[in-house]
Amino acid sequence: LYPLLIGKGGSNIQRLREQMPDVRIDMPSPDEAKDSSSIRLNGKKQDVDKARKLLEEHIAQLNISIENSIEQYITIDSKWHGRFFQNKRKLLNDLQKKYGDMLIKLPERNTNSDQVLLRGPKETIERVQKRLEELIDTWQNTITKEISIPHRHYGYLLAQGGLYIQPLQKQYNVQIKFPPRQDSSKDADLVRITGRSDDVEKAIVALEKMIPVEVTLDIPYEAHGPLG
16 A cells, blocks of 8 residues: 555655645655554644545545456557657656556566556556557557658748648647758658558648649740830
8 A cells, every 4th residue: 555655756645745735744664664554744733634634535545446456468569568668658657647546567578578467446447448559559550651842842831930830730640740951862852741541641631732832934035024
């Protein structure tokens, strides 16, 4: 119970401290917790009484969670495991923050196992599993396509910090990557769109409509004077 009460990195106890700012909560160290379950509350009596009640309610909820806790393995291809640890474990941390007291345990990298352990309240685990399945489906169906856009139009399309491109990325849930403006290689006109295949196709259609239209007219030389 002690690790759940503390939370990962002290997140749970920190939330409790924020709820009772006028009371100091002294938790035993992990080593001390093996021999003692005492939690010291310091503050005015009325504040301590409120804090004690809040803490007891939280502990009761944790006990219920433990009683209703289940363990379940789901299959996630090992090629996707690295994504959970990218950007300082951002995905794992986001899932933990969203779904609360539950555990996602990926296998050791040298085992080549595709079995991922989920542990927590049954309803929570069902929601976590559904979310993981959605993520995997997105990863499996993510593609990158290239379209050719003349380099001279980049200034217009990327104007004002991506005023035209950012809404497009948000609407179709894709990433649109332009080559560096100083790129003079043969790929300088290739723009890459990454996302789910159907979203990429829609984004390409929308992006192509934004490309300025150029029309070449043949005007007889003798007419140039009046036009000037």
